[in-house]
Amino acid sequence: MDTYGIIGYPLKHSLSRKTFTEKFQNEGIDAEYLNFEIPDISLFAEIIHSRPTLKGLNVTIPYKEKIIPYLNDLDSRTKEIGAVNVIKVTHINGETKLVGYNSDIIGFQNSIEPLINKEKHHKALILGTGGASKAVQGGLRNLGVECLYVSRAPQKGQISYKDIDKEILDEYTIIVNASPVGTFPNVDEAPAIPYHLLTANHLLYDLVYNPSETKFLRLGKEQGATVTNGAEMFKLQAVAAWKIWNE
Numbered sequence: 001m002d003t004y005g006i007i008g009y010p011l012k013h014s015l016s017r018k019t020f021t022e023k024f025q026n027e028g029i030d031a032e033y034l035n036f037e038i039p040d041i042s043l044f045a046e047i048i049h050s051r052p053t054l055k056g057l058n059v060t061i062p063y064k065e066k067i068i069p070y071l072n073d074l075d076s077r078t079k080e081i082g083a084v085n086v087i088k089v090t091h092i093n094g095e096t097k098l099v100g101y102n103s104d105i106i107g108f109q110n111s112i113e114p115l116i117n118k119e120k121h122h123k124a125l126i127l128g129t130g131g132a133s134k135a136v137q138g139g140l141r142n143l144g145v146e147c148l149y150v151s152r153a154p155q156k157g158q159i160s161y162k163d164i165d166k167e168i169l170d171e172y173t174i175i176v177n178a179s180p181v182g183t184f185p186n187v188d189e190a191p192a193i194p195y196h197l198l199t200a201n202h203l204l205y206d207l208v209y210n211p212s213e214t215k216f217l218r219l220g221k222e223q224g225a226t227v228t229n230g231a232e233m234f235k236l237q238a239v240a241a242w243k244i245w246n247e
Contacts, residue, residue, distance in 0.1 A: 003053040004245065005034035007044060007067070008060035013183045013210045016058050019238055031055075041066045048089070048096060056245035057087040058238075061180050064131025071098045078102045081138050083131035086241045101244050102135055107237030108230075109139030112205055115226060116143060116174070120201050123172045125150050127191045128179030129158065132207055136178045148172060150193075161192045169197045175220075177206045182214035190215035200224035209234050 006016045020033035036047050041063050048054065059067050064083040068074065071087065078084055084100035091097075123146045126133050137147045149158040159168070175193070182189050198204075204220035207230040217227040 001053060002029075002031040002055045003034065003051050004031060004056045004058075005036050005047075005051075005054070006058040006060060007036040007038060007047065007063060009037055009039050009062065011035045011037045011060070012185070013208075014060060015210065015234065016060075016238070019234075023242075041070070044070050048098070052091070054089045056089055056241065058241060059085045059087060061130065061132070064134075068100060071100045073097075074100045077105070077138075081105060081134045083134040085131070085135070085237065086244050088244055101241075102138075103237040103240035103244065104132060104135035104233070105138045105142075106240045107233035107235070108136055108207075109142055110236050111228070111230075111232040112139065112176075112203075113143055115203055115205075115228060116145070117203075121174050121203055122146065123148070124174035124176055125164070125168070125172045127161075127175065127177045127181075127193070129155075130178065133178035136176050136207070140174070140176075145174060164193050166194075166197050169194070169202070173201050174203045174205070177204075177208065177214070177216050180208070182206065182211075182216050183208045184210045187211050188215060190219060195219040195223060198223035198225050200226075202226070204228075206230060207233065 017033050017035050024031050064085055067084050078101050081102050085104045086101040088099045124140050126136050126147050127150045129149050129151045140147050151158050154160045177191055181191050198220055202225040204225050204227045206214050206216050208214050209230040212229055221227045
């Protein structure tokens with residue numbers, strides 16, 4: 001039996017195990033999918049050593065960047081992004097090789113593209129600067145959308161949440177929540193932006209898919225904005241991950 005799984009902390013929000021387990025059952029695939037909820041990335045090596053049947057892993061918060069030093073190689077696009085959410089594991093002549101990929105960019109780009117109105121959606125605010133935000137930036141860049149990072153501790157070229165005002169929101173009409181804020185079970189939380197300044201010209205995209213309607217999306221919808229969650233992105237990146245593991 002082949003083994004697949006996901007590493008992250010925490011994992012109570014993740015639907016990956018349910019999704020892949022159902023796939024294996026429905027398609028008669030002799031495989032298992034496990035949650036590896038590790039509080040520190042240093043525990044990753046033990047997962048690899050203790051699972052000789054491991055063929056692939058998903059990577060989620062907070063390890064999409066921290067995992068890179070533990071890998072043997074990255075594919076070219078993932079090197080540019082600097083974040084990994086898929087690891088292909090191969091065992092050849094007694095040696096294990098780990099190669100990192102990023103299927104988030106595929107899932108995000110393909111899911112947001114139909115929602116972008118080229119007449120009014122030219123610039124985007126990316127809320128959060130973690131590993132997921134890099135895939136978001138890559139996808140938006142491929143679609144010709146200029147991006148600006150928003151951070152609680154902004155570095156050069158970024159802004160803070162308190163800097164977001166009407167002038168910024170008039171210019172940046174796409175807002176992507178690439179942070180974990182609002183993820184189950186913390187469903188009463190939302191990124192600290194001035195929601196009362198949003199309009200029908202805005203597109204709000206939340207990478208969070210559990211719950212299906214986050215507070216971020218609900219507050220945006222109340223102002224007439226177009227809103228969507230990360231459910232389709234999750235499905236598309238999962239399909240891409242399976243192809244990577246088995247190509």
